[in-house]
Structure formats: C-alpha cells, structure tokens
Amino acid sequence: MSVTTAPDWVRRRTEPNWLARLFDYKPFLVFACLLPAVGLLLVFLTYPLGLGIYLAFTDTTIGRSGVWVGLENFEYLLEDKLWWNAVFFSVFYTAVATIGKFGLGLWLALLLNNHVPFKSLLRAIILLPWIVPTVLSAIAFWWIYDPQFSIISYLFVDVLGWRTTNIDFIGSAWPARFSLIAANIWRGIPFVAISLLAGLQTISPSLYEAALLDGSTAWQRFRFITFPMLLPILAIVMTFSIIFTFTDFQLVYAITRGGPVNSTHLLATLAFQRGIPGGQLGEGAAIAVSMIPFLVAATLFSYFALARRKWQQGESND
Amino acid sequence: MTDAAATAAPIQGNAATAQPEAMSWDSKTRRLVMLYVPLACFVLILLFPFYWMGITAFKPNAELYDYKTYNPFWIGSPTLDHIKHLLFNTAYPRWLVTTMTVSICATILSLFASTLAAYAIQRLRFRGSQYVGLAIYLAYLVPPSILFIPLATMVFQLGLFDTPMALILTYPTFLIPFCTWLLIGYFKSIPYELEECALIDGATRIQILMKITLPLAVPGLISAGIFSFTLSWNEFIYALAFIQSSESKTVPVAILTELVSGDVYQWGALMAGSLLGSLPVAIFYSFFVDYYVSSLTGAVKE
The missing domain is CATH 1.10.3720.10 (MetI-like)
Incomplete structure (x- = not known):
C-alpha cells in the first residue's frame, strides 16, 4: 500500500450514512433542535393563549362548546x-x-x-x-x-x-x-x-x-x-x-x-x-x-x- | 469593601462636623445594631413559619389546642401520630409518588427540549436566531393564571384530563423558557474554538454537542434541572385544574383539597403533610444551593 493516509481519510469522510449527513445539514439541524421546544411552546402556550382570548368572546361552559357572543362577557364583568x-x-x-x-x-x-x-x-x-x-x-x-x-x-x-x-x-x-x-x-x-x-x-x-x-x-x-x-x-x-x-x-x-x-x-x-x-x-x-x-x-x-x-x-x- | 465603607463612614463624616467623639460610635456596637440585629430579625421571621410547621407536626393534639397549660413554642411530649396518620390513613405516599413522577418527567422533557433549543440559538447562528430567543423569553412572561382555562379545555379534548400526562406536558411551558435562557448563558461561556477544533477533526454536529458542549455545560444543566424540579414540585394551579381523582393529585393540591375536610381542621396532620411535602425539595435544594443561587442570579442578569 503506497497510498498515503490523506486520500484514505478523505474517502472515509465522504461516506457517512445518510442520517449523519442529514444532521450535518444546517437548516435541518436548526429545525430539529428547535422542534421540541418551539413545538411544545406553540401547542401548550401560544395556542392556549389564543384559545383563551377566543373563549372570552364565547359563552362556553363545561361540556358545551359555546357560540360567539361578542363583548357580552366583558359588558357583564363591567357591571x-x-x-x-x-x-x-x-x-x-x-x-x-x-x-x-x-x-x-x-x-x-x-x-x-x-x-x-x-x-x-x-x-x-x-x-x-x-x-x-x-x-x-x-x-x-x-x-x-x-x-x-x-x-x-x-x-x-x-x-x-x-x-x-x-x-x-x-x-x-x-x-x-x-x-x-x-x-x-x-x-x-x-x-x-x-x-x-x-x-x-x-x-x-x-x-x-x-x-x-x-x-x-x-x-x-x-x-x-x-x-x-x-x-x-x-x-x-x-x-x-x-x-x-x-x-x-x-x-x-x-x-x-x-x-x-x-x-x-x-x-x-x-x-x-x-x-x-x-x-x-x-x-x-x-x-x-x-x-x-x-x-x-x-x-x-x-x-x-x-x-x-x-x-x-x-x-x-x- | 462595602463593609469597610460602612465602618469608615462615621470617621469620615465626623471630620466635617468636627464632633468626632460624640458621634463616633464604637464600631462594634454600631455593627451590632446596624447589621446583626436586623439580620437576625430577618432570619427569625423568614424561618418562623417553618419552625411553627415543624413543631405543630410533632405536637400531640392535647398540647396543640391548649396554650394555657403548655408553652406553645415547645413540644412537651413529641409524637409521630400525625405523620403516622398521614402515611397510613391517607393516600399521602401515593401523592408523593405522583408528584415525584410528574416533576422528574417534566424536568427531563424540558431539559431535553431547552438544551437543543439553546444550542441551536447560541451556536448554530441561523438567521433570526435572536428573535427566536426573544420569543422564548417572552413566553416566560405569560403567567399560568391566564392559560389554565383554555388549557383545561384542551386537556379535556385531548383526553388527558385527570392523568399525570396532562401535567407532564403542560409544565414545560413555564420550564422551557427559563431553562433555555439559562443554558444560552452557559453555552455562551464555552469557548467556540473548542467546537471549531472538533469540526476540523471531522466531528459531526451531534458529536460536538454530545462530546464537547454538553459535558462542559454540566453545571448549567444541573442548575436548570434543579430549578425545573422545584418549580414543577411547587406548581399548583394546573394540578388543581386538570386533576380530579383523589389518588392522582399532587402533594400541594392534595393537602389543600383532601386533608382539609369539614369545619374542624386537623392542623397536626396538615402541618405534617406540609412538612413532608416540603422536605424533598428542601433536601434536594440543600445539596445544590450554589447551583441554585447561580441559576437564579444568572437568569436575572441575562
């Protein structure tokens, strides 16, 4: 074997499996890293925040999804x-x-x-x-x-x-x-x-x-x-x-x-x-x-x- | 430093007023009045409720409600009755286990999510990473009191109502923002050159994270973990709103809703329950005080 180690090294480097290559692809890596945190926060924080604001304009009770009542809840609260x-x-x-x-x-x-x-x-x-x-x-x-x-x-x-x-x-x-x-x-x-x-x-x-x-x-x-x-x-x-x-x-x-x-x-x-x-x-x-x-x-x-x-x-x- | 400044103060001031003897207090007396007495008062007041909790938990009922014959500040004949009652006549051990499970799972979940997020924001430097960081920080400012009603309807629709899973999934909403910010700070303190070296050596991003960044960030992970654990252990409003059946309640909720029954409160059992419920956090905390303090102050400074 008269080949130097350098080409060997290069060849090994080009052969990582597709998964490793996927994880070295930066946009994907960023996405994968942010997914758990951002996903959890979006589902259990941002969405409920919006849902809460929506619920405030409905007459929902436990066990019955309400209908849009506009500002009625707030008018009631003011009194x-x-x-x-x-x-x-x-x-x-x-x-x-x-x-x-x-x-x-x-x-x-x-x-x-x-x-x-x-x-x-x-x-x-x-x-x-x-x-x-x-x-x-x-x-x-x-x-x-x-x-x-x-x-x-x-x-x-x-x-x-x-x-x-x-x-x-x-x-x-x-x-x-x-x-x-x-x-x-x-x-x-x-x-x-x-x-x-x-x-x-x-x-x-x-x-x-x-x-x-x-x-x-x-x-x-x-x-x-x-x-x-x-x-x-x-x-x-x-x-x-x-x-x-x-x-x-x-x-x-x-x-x-x-x-x-x-x-x-x-x-x-x-x-x-x-x-x-x-x-x-x-x-x-x-x-x-x-x-x-x-x-x-x-x-x-x-x-x-x-x-x-x-x-x-x-x-x-x- | 400030200490020296405080003791040197009268001498300085007196030079101007030309009444050195009359004004200059003996510095030891001054220190006692200005420093140790207030400090002792603070410690006394801050600790008194715990002392009272502990003493009530071990007092027999006869002493508990009779201040005339027994000195209320001391226990005549200590008893374990209240704790025994708690452990064998109520579902207390069950509540402890539930709380422990929920806290540990929520902590692991949020540590996992926030480590990855913090690494991405601090080290992968993509466009808009600052804004993602800011958004996560803002999420910390949304208090659970606003969210529990919509979350309750969500939890119900997802079929998680009355299960520990509801708590494990919702606790990260207030844990992740905090942990992420803490870890961003820690990652910032790790030299970027180390990662560059590893990149040159042909390590993949995952290898860098696992073998270089994370081992160096262990103190930060411990701080974040302790913080998350205590916060989940203390959480109340979600646990109160999402859990109904007696056996899957967490300790704080269960003590308040299950042990308080009727008009006559069993103060001995209540205090024993509070004491036992506080102990795990207190013990856990005492091992890692320095991490805890550094996380608290570090997060504030960020």
Whole structure:
C-alpha cells in the first residue's frame, strides 16, 4: 500500500450514512433542535393563549362548546361588583406587596453584602421560603392566622399583654387583605434579596473608594452609586415580581379562597372560581383575559421607567 | 469593601462636623445594631413559619389546642401520630409518588427540549436566531393564571384530563423558557474554538454537542434541572385544574383539597403533610444551593 493516509481519510469522510449527513445539514439541524421546544411552546402556550382570548368572546361552559357572543362577557364583568372588587384588590395587593418586598429585600441584600460569618449558609437559609412550595407555606400561614389558636395572637395577648382579644386575621375584609399581603411579602423577600445581592456584588469597589475619598456620606454613596448601578437588575426583577404577584393564585386560594364574603379575590382566583368549579369557561376566560392589559402596562412601566439607561449595564453586559 | 465603607463612614463624616467623639460610635456596637440585629430579625421571621410547621407536626393534639397549660413554642411530649396518620390513613405516599413522577418527567422533557433549543440559538447562528430567543423569553412572561382555562379545555379534548400526562406536558411551558435562557448563558461561556477544533477533526454536529458542549455545560444543566424540579414540585394551579381523582393529585393540591375536610381542621396532620411535602425539595435544594443561587442570579442578569 503506497497510498498515503490523506486520500484514505478523505474517502472515509465522504461516506457517512445518510442520517449523519442529514444532521450535518444546517437548516435541518436548526429545525430539529428547535422542534421540541418551539413545538411544545406553540401547542401548550401560544395556542392556549389564543384559545383563551377566543373563549372570552364565547359563552362556553363545561361540556358545551359555546357560540360567539361578542363583548357580552366583558359588558357583564363591567357591571359585576365582584370583578371590580377583584381588580381593586389585585392592584392593591400588587402595589403594597411589591413595595414591601423591594424595600425589605433591598435592605436584606445590603445587609448580606457586608462581611458576615457563615454567609453562604445564611444565603441558603434565606432562600428557603422561596424553595418550599407556596401552598405548603401558605397553609402554615393559615395556621398562624387561625382565629383561635394563632401564635401571633398568643404572643400579643398572653405574653406581651398588649391586647385583650385575639387578632382577627382572616375573618374580615381588611385584616384578611393585609394578612395575605404579609404572607406574599414573606415569600417574595428571598428572591428579591438574592437577586439584588448578585447585582450589588457586581458593583466595583473602586467606585466606593473614590466616593469615600471625596468625603461622601453613607446615604450619598447609596443614592449616587449603589442605587443607579442596581437599577437595571431592579427593573428586571421588578417586572417579574409584578407580573407574578398580580397573577398570584396559590396564596389567596390556600389561605382565604377569596373570602370572607369575596373580599380577597384576586383576578386569578375569581377566574378560577367562575371557570372551573363554576363551569362558566367563557366568563372565566374573560376575567383571565382582563388581566392582560394590566400586565402589559406594568411591564412597560417597570421596563421603561427603570431600565432606560444603557451605561448602567456596565461591562458585564454583552 | 462595602463593609469597610460602612465602618469608615462615621470617621469620615465626623471630620466635617468636627464632633468626632460624640458621634463616633464604637464600631462594634454600631455593627451590632446596624447589621446583626436586623439580620437576625430577618432570619427569625423568614424561618418562623417553618419552625411553627415543624413543631405543630410533632405536637400531640392535647398540647396543640391548649396554650394555657403548655408553652406553645415547645413540644412537651413529641409524637409521630400525625405523620403516622398521614402515611397510613391517607393516600399521602401515593401523592408523593405522583408528584415525584410528574416533576422528574417534566424536568427531563424540558431539559431535553431547552438544551437543543439553546444550542441551536447560541451556536448554530441561523438567521433570526435572536428573535427566536426573544420569543422564548417572552413566553416566560405569560403567567399560568391566564392559560389554565383554555388549557383545561384542551386537556379535556385531548383526553388527558385527570392523568399525570396532562401535567407532564403542560409544565414545560413555564420550564422551557427559563431553562433555555439559562443554558444560552452557559453555552455562551464555552469557548467556540473548542467546537471549531472538533469540526476540523471531522466531528459531526451531534458529536460536538454530545462530546464537547454538553459535558462542559454540566453545571448549567444541573442548575436548570434543579430549578425545573422545584418549580414543577411547587406548581399548583394546573394540578388543581386538570386533576380530579383523589389518588392522582399532587402533594400541594392534595393537602389543600383532601386533608382539609369539614369545619374542624386537623392542623397536626396538615402541618405534617406540609412538612413532608416540603422536605424533598428542601433536601434536594440543600445539596445544590450554589447551583441554585447561580441559576437564579444568572437568569436575572441575562
């Protein structure tokens, strides 16, 4: 055999079977790679989204496909006090819980940004409320809010003696609303704190050194370095937080199920109540669809109001 | 860094106000009040519900409803009654198995789909790959609360109602967008030269993916896997809407719908159920905390 190895190699290369050649053909490869993800998302996300909007314009009930009724569902909702109630509480819940979560979360992130012993352990512990299934921690809150055996009432009445009667956490409208918001804040703090902590750690210490040399106060350093540098991450985290707080379902469903007297219904729980146990799929879909404008507005607001300056992204952005 | 800044602050400020002694706190006291006390409060409040859950789960009923004679913050005589009741008198083990199966299947399915998608978007650079990436990201912003009603009708028409398959197929809708974005970030960090070398050596695209890119992206795959697993374990609204029969419910739904019966709540059993339901995720999480944190923060930074 006087043939060099090169032609041999070339021949072997031209002989892969048709399957291998198909997978080396780029358009096909791209198609094949995207198919599972895009297929699943199209079938179970995009199509249902469209179907949901369509259902909102029909009078479908469980077991009967409905007919097109135009805006009737929405007209009905506009006259429905419960729906207005749910809109109010959804907005209120989102606003107060977001302010609470971000205020406390930012504080916790700033605390954790110091040198603290057992920092990684601390970080792991702090994330726990976020890991544990929401419904299960909500049930724990339900028990904490128990009218008779609430541990908080016990603390205030029997230990501290500040009150004479048990606190009525979820028995009447306003206390129930604030109890739910407190539970939501409790659950949201870890996510905000850990995300913002990651943002804090990317801020270059030299900025603080420069500011220190210029004689800045701690507040000035926070106001003019930390906060502006944190804004891009803040915007993203806030967008997510607002979207998922506004469409929250689990917490309210687990603790109050919309009660007492429907005062704590969020749009999502109202949609569920009308749609699944109530069987009015069309109306439920209309309530769900009515969340979309709020979501778009909230997203646009937090995106454009907070993330408009490119330079803040720093060099880590690519 | 910031630490140094915080402790150095009073000295700096005082130079200007010319009252060094009066204002400069002992830095240890200051640190205690400004840092450790608030931090301790945060940890206390964040952990208290779990402590309360744990303590209730092991309290005998006599102690549970009598705060006058027993200190509610401690257990006089711990008991396993609630857990026993849960394991032997209810379908709890069954629910655990269902939840586990659904979570694992949904995680594998979404990892598979999102690895391929992320590879295609990040490495195969076709026209419009950016837009596909953006579209997948936008899919993450569509909350399940909007989708569950139309999905319920779809699931019914497909004949999947009341089967675990309904959950396995719908969970990826919120897992894939997240995993894809996470993995795009990881693939980005792997040097492209490695793949070029393999291409020159005559490897096919599939071989490159299997033998070069994936082994290097293992940390990313682990992060994405843990994240998907916890998210599927926590999922509630789909499981509530698509599953009806008691035995194929997932743990969160089953506790809320099966254990809560009548007017008298069995708090001991409820808390034991919540504790047991949280444990698998918590244990799983504790092994991979760092991956988890990096995935959380990585995804936010993208």
